[in-house]
Amino acid sequence: xxxxxxxxxxxxxxxxxxxxxxxxxxxxxxxxxxxxxxxxxxxxxxxxxxxxxxxxxxxxxxxxxxxxxxxxxxxxxxxxxxxxxxxxxxxxxxxxxxxxxxxxxxxxxxxxxxxxxxxxxxxxxxxxxxxxxxxxxxxxxxxxxxxxxxxxxxxxxxxxxxxxxxxxxxxxxxxxxxxxxxxxxxxxxxxxxxxxxxxxxx
Amino acid sequence: xxxxxxxxxxxxxxxxxxxxxxxxxxxxxxxxxxxxxxxxxxxxxxxxxxxxxxxxxxxxxxxxxxxxxxxxxxxxxxxxxxxxxxxxxxxxxxxxxxxxxxxxxxxxxxxxxxxxxxxxxxxxxxxxxxxxxxxxxxxxxxxxxxxxxxxxxxxxxxxxxxxxxxxxxxxxxxxxxxxxxxxxxxxxxxxxxxxxxxxxxxxxxxxxxxxxxxxxxxxxxxxxxxxxxxxxxxxxxxxxxxxxxxxxxxxxxxxxxxxxxxxxxxxxxxxxxxxxxxxxxxxxxxxxxxxxxxxxxxxxxxxxxxxxxxxx
Numbered sequence: 001x002x003x004x005x006x007x008x009x010x011x012x013x014x015x016x017x018x019x020x021x022x023x024x025x026x027x028x029x030x031x032x033x034x035x036x037x038x039x040x041x042x043x044x045x046x047x048x049x050x051x052x053x054x055x056x057x058x059x060x061x062x063x064x065x066x067x068x069x070x071x072x073x074x075x076x077x078x079x080x081x082x083x084x085x086x087x088x089x090x091x092x093x094x095x096x097x098x099x100x101x102x103x104x105x106x107x108x109x110x111x112x113x114x115x116x117x118x119x120x121x122x123x124x125x126x127x128x129x130x131x132x133x134x135x136x137x138x139x140x141x142x143x144x145x146x147x148x149x150x151x152x153x154x155x156x157x158x159x160x161x162x163x164x165x166x167x168x169x170x171x172x173x174x175x176x177x178x179x180x181x182x183x184x185x186x187x188x189x190x191x192x193x194x195x196x197x198x199x200x201x202x
Numbered sequence: 203x204x205x206x207x208x209x210x211x212x213x214x215x216x217x218x219x220x221x222x223x224x225x226x227x228x229x230x231x232x233x234x235x236x237x238x239x240x241x242x243x244x245x246x247x248x249x250x251x252x253x254x255x256x257x258x259x260x261x262x263x264x265x266x267x268x269x270x271x272x273x274x275x276x277x278x279x280x281x282x283x284x285x286x287x288x289x290x291x292x293x294x295x296x297x298x299x300x301x302x303x304x305x306x307x308x309x310x311x312x313x314x315x316x317x318x319x320x321x322x323x324x325x326x327x328x329x330x331x332x333x334x335x336x337x338x339x340x341x342x343x344x345x346x347x348x349x350x351x352x353x354x355x356x357x358x359x360x361x362x363x364x365x366x367x368x369x370x371x372x373x374x375x376x377x378x379x380x381x382x383x384x385x386x387x388x389x390x391x392x393x394x395x396x397x398x399x400x401x402x403x404x405x406x407x408x409x410x411x412x413x414x415x416x417x418x419x420x421x422x423x424x425x426x427x428x429x430x431x432x433x434x435x436x437x438x439x440x441x442x443x444x445x446x447x448x449x450x451x452x453x454x455x456x457x458x459x460x461x462x463x464x465x466x467x468x469x470x471x472x473x474x475x476x477x478x479x480x481x482x483x484x485x486x487x488x489x490x491x492x493x494x495x496x497x498x499x500x501x502x503x504x505x506x507x508x509x510x511x512x513x514x
Contacts (some may be wrong), residue, residue, distance in 0.1 A: 040326025073283035082288050082297070084271050084319045088332075126332040130271040137334040177328050 014027035015047040026063065030197030032169060036074055036090055037190045038176075044090070047074030049171075050193065055100055055199075063100040065116065069093060069171075073125070084136075086128040089202070092173070096149060108157045112165075115150040120173045122189065143180060147173040147188075155199065167195045227485075229381045235265045242497030244346055244488065246278070246301070246310045250353040250505040255305035259287060259312065260296035261341070267295020272336040273318030280307040286320055308350050310501060314341040348488030348501030357482055357505045364511045367472060370419040375482060375505070377414030383412050385483045388423045389450055392469055392476040399469045403435040412484060423480075424511050426472040452481070471511075478509040 032049040036042075053067030070093035078087040098116015105111065121144040129136040151169035158164065171191040178186045235241055241262045248255035257278040261268040270276065277289040278301045287297035301310065303405035314337035322329040344402055354375040361371045373386070386405040391398055425433040488499035 038326055041324070042326045063454055067222045081322070081324060082270065082275065082290070083273055083318070086325075088327050124332060126327065126334065131269065134237055134272055134336045134339075135337075139332045139334050141328075141331045177331060181328040181331050185330065187326070 004033060007028050007043060024057040026057070026199050026201050028055065028165060030165070030195040030201035031168065032069070032167075032171075032191070032195035034169075034171075034191040034193030034195060036142065037192070038187050039190070040187065042088070044075045045075050045077070046193070047173050048072050049092070049195075051096075051179065051195070051197075055097070061102050061104075063102070065096070065098045065100050065114065067096045069096065069118075084128045084130040086126055088124060088126045090122060090124055092120055092122040092189075094122075094173075098149070102155075110155050112153050112168065113151065114153060114169075116148065116167050118149055118173070120145060120147060122173060124176075141177070141180075141190050143177045145173060145175055145178065151195075161201045163199045163201070165195075165197045165199055167197070168194060169195055207424045208289065212394055235262050236496075237263065237265050240268075240496060241265075242346075242490065242495055242499075243296075244312055244348070244490075244497065244499040245501070246348050246350060246465040246488075247483070247502040247504060248303060248306070248350055248353070250355070250357075250503065253302065253352065255303045255310060256298070257285070257287060257301050257310065257312075258291050258296060260291065261297070269295045270297065270314070270339070270341060272339055272357065273316050274301045274314060274322045274339040274342055275317055277313045277315045277317075279311050279313070280305075280309065282307065286315075286317060288321065288324070310348050310350060312346045312348075312446045314344045316342045330398045344490060344495065345416050345491040346495070347491070348499055348500055349486055350501040350503050351380060351484045351486040352376075352378055353503040354384070354482045354484050354505045357507050359480075359507060359509060362507075362509050364420050364509065365513055367420040367511075373416045373418055373480070373508070375414055378412050378484070380412070380486065383456075383485045384412055384416070385485065386416070386418065386422075387481045387483070389479040389481070390423055390471065391479075392424075392471040392474040394469045397469050399474070401437065403433075403437060407433050420511060423478045423509070424471045424476055427470045473476055473513060476511040476514070478511060479506055479507055481506045 029050070029052045032051055033046055034049060035046045036044040046135065049069050049071040051067055051069040053065050055063035055065045057063045071091055072088050073091045075087040079086060095115055096118045098114055100112055100114045102110050102112040121142060123140055123142040125138060125140040127138040149171040151167040153165050153167035155163045155165040169192070173189040175186050176189055242259070244259045245259050246255050251393060259276050276297055277284055278287060278299060279285070280301065280303050281300040282305060285299045285301045287299040289295065289298050291298040318333055318335045319329055342473060356374070356376045358374050359371045364371070384407070388403045388405065389400070390403065391400050403423055405418055407416055407418070409416070414445045421433065422435045483502050485500050485502040488501055490497065
């Protein structure tokens with residue numbers, strides 16, 4: 001299920017290889033601070049997602065981007081119900097492709113948008129404890145699929161090549177566990193927050 | 203080993219299903235639990251003209267509540283409907299649910315089942331994929347049943363407006379001959395110009411037999427806060443007050459406040475206009491299917507009427 005997306009990504013990147021030139025590319029690395037939201041009774045803690053993007057400027061104000069993201073394990077609240085005490089956690093990684101239009105409003109500053117689609121692989125893990133004398137345990141299940149992201153950012157150049165960037169961002173993974181569970185158990189996972197990063201132009 | 207207890211059962215059932223309904227502080231455990239051994243308490247009540255029965259159960263080991271865990275859960279059922287007791291009751295380790303019973307079936311059966319997925323139905327993630335199942339526990343398979351006695355129909359009083367706590371009235375209902383026990387409780391609202399004071403009482407009856415008639419004095423509901431002597435009734439506190447609150451919540455469509463017993467403004471009832479919501483309960487013992495089970499189990503049905511007290 002993952003292979004078609006990798007193929008699309010390869011074709012996407014390859015389409016721009018012959019146009020890549022010095023000084024019209026940008027690599028940025030960001031730490032995205034977000035509390036995932038599954039849309040139910042979940043209450044995830046804030047976690048971090050690392051993302052690295054390659055941006056190729058097809059026009060002076062528009063870059064085509066591709067990137068990779070990977071999260072740490074982000075925990076939901078521990079809670080107790082009639083069955084036991086349990087704690088879900090989530091870990092995700094994937095690829096993105098998108099567009100990054102920019103508006104330069106001063107010599108060192110610009111604002112930009114960043115939007116596109118993503119391919120994800122996400123794992124949910126649940127650890128559960130029942131009572132003394134009963135075996136506790138954990139269970140992990142992975143799923144993959146696609147989604148989209150959109151962000152609005154500000155970039156400040158320290159030098160001609162190095163800049164700092166700040167983004168408000170939302171990332172949505174669609175239909176987790178579709179085809180693996182019943183329809184009412186399928187859900188979308190939203191990641192909304194902000195990111196801080198550095199970029200290098202070349 | 204199986205012994206039947208009857209005292210305070212009716213207070214238990216109405217209190218167990220209260221937990222999520224109102225904000226009443228319950229700081230003690232279910233009364234009359236033996237300090238040693240396993241003890242199971244089961245109850246069911248259906249109020250007249252309400253299409254569901256309130257179900258509750260608790261299990262104790264050496265007076266300590268024993269939680270059902272790992273997907274073990276009590277199933278209550280009539281011949282048409284069943285429900286899992288997934289809500290906590292007001293006592294630690296107790297469970298409660300509202301069993302649909304629009305056809306007013308009389309028998310309610312209880313069975314401890316192992317339903318690891320159903321028991322996790324409130325969780326947000328796909329529990330069918332992430333299911334840690336320790337297997338059935340020791341209680342699975344235990345069963346019991348109760349018979350809900352007939353509701354106390356034709357509940358009437360020969361007077362409904364009173365001016366003095368020395369007044370009395372005759373409460374009448376359709377008598378039955380099954381030997382059931384009758385109990386009277388009240389939810390009282392007293393008013394002055396600016397405040398409302400609410401409390402509950404359990405009336406001390408001359409006899410609690412199901413004979414269709416009982417003469418009761420107003421002093422079983424209205425009292426003087428300046429009188430240092432003990433009132434003849436028992437205040438509904440803790441579990442009993444919580445229980446009656448739940449029943450009031452069931453009757454919310456008739457205009458009863460959801461936080462009836464949360465009003466603590468104290469005015470003197472004897473000098474105030476009061477509304478007395480009187481509840482009559484008919485109780486009957488049930489039976490555990492295993493003679494090894496030690497505990498108490500009952501079914502009941504209830505009805506209510508309203509009296510008014512105005513000393514002015």
